[in-house]
Amino acid sequence: MNELTWQVAVKQTVQRTVLVVLSVAIALTLLLATLPTIAAVLLTTFYGLYVLVPYLLPVRYRLNAAGVRWGQGLDSHFRPWDSFKVYRLQPGGIELSAYSRRDGPVPALNNYRAVFLPYGSLPPTDLEAAIATHLPLDV
Structure with a gap:
């Protein structure tokens, strides 16, 4: 990728x-x-x-074969692909979820364990295609 x-x-x-x-x-x-x-x-x-x-400062997002990196200024976060189970299409972006079900074991925890990737100026199809190579879509 x-x-x-x-x-x-x-x-x-x-x-x-x-x-x-x-x-x-x-x-x-x-x-x-x-x-x-x-x-x-x-x-x-x-x-x-x-x-x-x-x-x-804008938030910079980077997807590669290892995982997802995001941050602004000197602050940066990284999550490997194996820490996510599925992705979900949301208005304005894509949510990478650590739970395979929408409710998860404790629904409130998904807010802290999920990562939301806004589309910004990136075409939605490009972002979804890049994520689909690593995670299944939750329907």
């Missing part, structure tokens, strides 16, 4: 970005006015940047 790579700006919308930037700026200003120390400045700056990362 050839490697398939694409990126999606999941939370990058103008309204959300403006709201988050303003909220973080106000919080930093208030905190710096009350705690004017170097440690507070560094801590709040780091936290402010950490909060903004999902709104400013």
Whole structure:
């Protein structure tokens, strides 16, 4: 299988970005006015940047013969194909599930063990064809 790579700006919308930037700026200003120390400045700056990362950086997805890798910035996650049982077509993307049945042993756990791959600019047929070589479709 050839490697398939694409990126999606999941939370990058103008309204959300403006709201988050303003909220973080106000919080930093208030905190710096009350705690004017170097440690507070560094801590709040780091936290402010950490909060903004999902709104400013796109998520990169990569499928290859070993598994699925996704992440943004320095944060990266990897799951091998054998950790998934089936895939399901969802509106806007494909869900890779660790359970062969839709309900699984504990239905709420699928939210934590499944991986959702949004289509983004990638044609849905390309993504489904790449996944179908490794997993069966859950109907």
